[in-house]
Amino acid sequence: MKRLAAPALLALAACGANGEEIAAASPTACVQEVFEASRFTHCTVDPEEADVALVLDGEDGKPLRNFEKLAAMEPEDGVILAMNAGMFDEAGEPIGLLVIDGREVKALNRNDGPGNFHLQPNGVFHGAGADWHVETTEAYAAGKADPGFATQSGPILLTGGKLHPDFAQDGDSRHFRNGVGVDRAGHVHFVISDDLVSFGKFGRFFRDVAKTPDALYLDGAVSQLWAPEIGRRDGGPPLGPLIVVTKPAKAKP
Numbered sequence: 001m002k003r004l005a006a007p008a009l010l011a012l013a014a015c016g017a018n019g020e021e022i023a024a025a026s027p028t029a030c031v032q033e034v035f036e037a038s039r040f041t042h043c044t045v046d047p048e049e050a051d052v053a054l055v056l057d058g059e060d061g062k063p064l065r066n067f068e069k070l071a072a073m074e075p076e077d078g079v080i081l082a083m084n085a086g087m088f089d090e091a092g093e094p095i096g097l098l099v100i101d102g103r104e105v106k107a108l109n110r111n112d113g114p115g116n117f118h119l120q121p122n123g124v125f126h127g128a129g130a131d132w133h134v135e136t137t138e139a140y141a142a143g144k145a146d147p148g149f150a151t152q153s154g155p156i157l158l159t160g161g162k163l164h165p166d167f168a169q170d171g172d173s174r175h176f177r178n179g180v181g182v183d184r185a186g187h188v189h190f191v192i193s194d195d196l197v198s199f200g201k202f203g204r205f206f207r208d209v210a211k212t213p214d215a216l217y218l219d220g221a222v223s224q225l226w227a228p229e230i231g232r233r234d235g236g237p238p239l240g241p242l243i244v245v246t247k248p249a250k251a252k253p
Contacts, residue, residue, distance in 0.1 A: 030081065030227045032194065035205050039194035041225060041232075042210060043081050045245055046187050047130040050080055054100045054149045055242045056092075063092030065238040067226040080245040082226040083178055083190055084219055085125075086151035087117045088240025096152030097124055097140075098241055108141060109152060116217065119166060122154025123216045125180050125243075134182050134214040135159075151241055157181070157203040157215040164203060171198045175220035180243075181212025189215075190243075192225045218243075 030043040045052075058064045058073065070082060086096050095117060096109040112118060121136040126147040135143075136156055155164050157179055174196035181189045189210040193202060199217070206215035224234035 030230050030232075033209060035209055036201055038197050038201060040197075040205055040209075041192050041194055041227075042205075043190040043225075043227060044187055044210075045080065045190065047127065047132050049248065051246050051248055052127060052132065052149055053244045053246070054085060054098060054151055055244050056094070056098065056100065056105065056240070063088075063240060064242065065092050065240075066235070067224065067233050067242075068235075070226070070242060070244065071233070074244060074246070076228045078246045079226065079228050080247060081190060082242055082244045083192065084222060084224055084239045085241040085243045086153040087115075087219055092238060092240045094151070094241050096122070096154075097150050098152070099126065099147050099150035102146075102148050108137065110137060110141065116220070117154045119155035119164070121156045121159065121164075122152065123156040123159075124150055124152045125216050125218075126150035130186075132182060132186070132188050134180060134212075134216045151218075151243065153216055153218050155199075155217055157199075157217050158206055158212065159214060161207060161213040163200070163207065167200045167203055168198070170200050174198055176223045177202045177217065177220040178223035178225070179206065179215055179217045181206045181210055181215030183210065183212045190225075190245075192223050 030041055033040050033042050056063055058069055064070050086094055088094050094106045098106040123134060123136045124140040125134050126145055128148040136159060157164060176193050177197060178192040189212050206212045222237045224236050226233045
């Protein structure tokens with residue numbers, strides 16, 4: 001998997017001492033931070049200053065599978081970031097809830113099964129307008145959300161500030177991982193590890209650095225980020241659904 005060289009990321013990180021200060025200064029900043037001796041790229045988005053969409057298929061009606069094809073559809077100067085969304089099957093189709101532009105493409109998956117997706121509780125990242133949330137699948141099912149976008153994945157990293165009960169302190173399973181969390185001010189934190197990390201360390205990053213009481217794991221091993229403002233566009237294994245965060249229409253050239 002191609003990743004941005006460390007010096008470029010470290011130069012960006014010099015813009016502020018930590019994620020909280022960067023978030024206050026610039027709601028769409030991506031910075032590299034070192035936590036427990038591992039590197040993470042941490043992008044903070046203010047929903048009042050950005051639009052989000054879930055993207056799956058290209059013009060041919062088939063899953064895009066990579067950022068190169070996405071870039072052919074989305075003008076780079078309007079993109080804040082993109083990353084892989086919820087988990088998917090071998091064809092790139094979602095295995096859990098997927099809502100695109102208010103249309104349910106795949107229904108909520110509450111089945112038992114193997115793998116990270118079914119490590120309960122799992123959860124949903126969803127929103128409408130400038131109101132974006134992460135919550136458990138059960139909470140989503142019990143609520144009255146009418147999302148413009150939604151993606152389901154698992155496991156939940158944090159619920160109410162508490163780590164998933166099945167996470168070890170620093171387990172033996174290490175991967176590049178990405179996820180999303182929402183802080184108490186409503187800012188959304190997209191994080192990807194630039195080193196191989198455990199679930200426990202990844203969850204603690206959201207709790208202790210991003211300070212999001214609720215956070216959702218999106219995937220590992222395939223995790224990729226496109227962030228034009230820092231000159232990063234990862235390549236790697238084929239992807240499924242994609243989260244695309246763009247500048248509001250009024251701010252686009």
